[in-house]
Amino acid sequence: MMIAARRRVEICARDLPGAPADPAEAVGKARELGFGGVHFPSVTAISARHETRELAEFAAFAADRQVSVSLGVGMINAYRLDRAAELLAAGSGDLLRGFGRTLASAAALGVHELTAVVGIEADRFDAAIPWPEQLRATGDLLARLAPALRDAGSRLLIKTHEEITTFEIVRLVESVGPDVLGVAFDPVNVVVRLEDPVAAARRVAPHVRAIHLDDAWLCRTSRGLARRMCPLGRGILDWPRLLPGDARLVLDFHRAELELPYFDQAWLAAQPDATCVELAALAANAAADRVPVSDLGVRLTAALDALPR
Structure with a gap:
């Protein structure tokens, strides 16, 4: 199954052969492989001290090689500010100042x-800080960041990561403002929250600015289902139905093998947006449990076949 032309796709820097730490080397390898861009985890992966001249020179370097650059900002969760170390450092301990910088x-x-991502799966099940409270406080924090985004003419894309549902992300976007928030849609993650990827794609469609490419098998287990990573184009994702024409595409190899133990009533209760219809769609695509494909070299080779030049 051919998904998209490789020149339309960015690749995460960490997924390039050798995971080069040098950003110029990452751009060179991406170009050699035929990718149109590189996604870096943060600004500091390019300039540790946020030096404007260094950043501008790197932008020119990448443009000369016809390779685009995109960025992450890490985790933004009002109750997990210890995970926003780079933003805090950029602002000498002040998150708002660091975000603006x-x-x-x-x-x-x-x-x-x-x-940006909001958290990790364990956060959703944290008995000390209920997940709805984390979302409420994080929405308030994002509203405080919104003026800086408007002043910069920028938008923060909330990724459909393993801990959060598309329902929850859409509520965040609509409450803070779609002019400053958008969605980085990662379909292999929504299944972990019992969402059918096609239905999830429809929910986030008005706000999607980037789509992350990977694939997975959905397997039956004694506790419900499990997500097992596999080569792009060989899993359950119906990519032709998941790709709007104007979103950035990012090849992003996932590492975590995650369980969907919906036979556990307490676990299921933590998925209040889950529906029988979407669970049935997932179960229909499930097969017997199998070993995941964790070798990144194998997955990159398969992706190069699925993303022709």
Whole structure:
């Protein structure tokens, strides 16, 4: 199954052969493989001190090689600010100042859309801080960041990561403002929250600015289902139905093998947006349990076949 032309697709820097730490080497390898861009985890992966001249020179270097640059900003969760170390460091301990400085540095690279995640799966099940409270407080924090985004003409893309549903992300976007928030849609993650990828794609469609490419098998287990990673184009994702024409595409190899133990009533109760219809769609695509494909070299080779030049 051919998904998209490789020149339309960015690749995460960590997924390039050898996971080069040098950003110039990452751009060179991406170009050699035929990818149209590189997604870096943060501004500091390019300039540790946010030096405007260094960033502008790197932007010119990448443009000369016809390789685009995109960025993440890590994790933004009001109750997990310890995980926002780079933003805090950029602002000498002040998150808002660090966020503003990061937006300015991204602009020096020509980047005005930055991807963030809200947490990890364990956060959803944290008995000390209920997940709805984490979402409420994080929504308040994002509202405080919104003026800096508007001033910079930028947008923060909330990724459909393993801990959060598309329902929850859409509520965040609509409450804070679609002019400053958008969605980085990662279909292999929504299944972990019992969402059918096609239905999830429809929910987030008005706000999607980036789509992350990977694939997975859905397997039956004694506790329900499990997500097992597999080569792109060989899993359950119906990619032709998941790709709008104008979103950035990012090849992003996932590592976590995650369970969907919906036979557990307490676990299921933590998925209040889950529906019988979407669970049935997932179960219909499930097969016997099998070993995941964890070798990144094998997965990159398969992706190169699925993403022709």
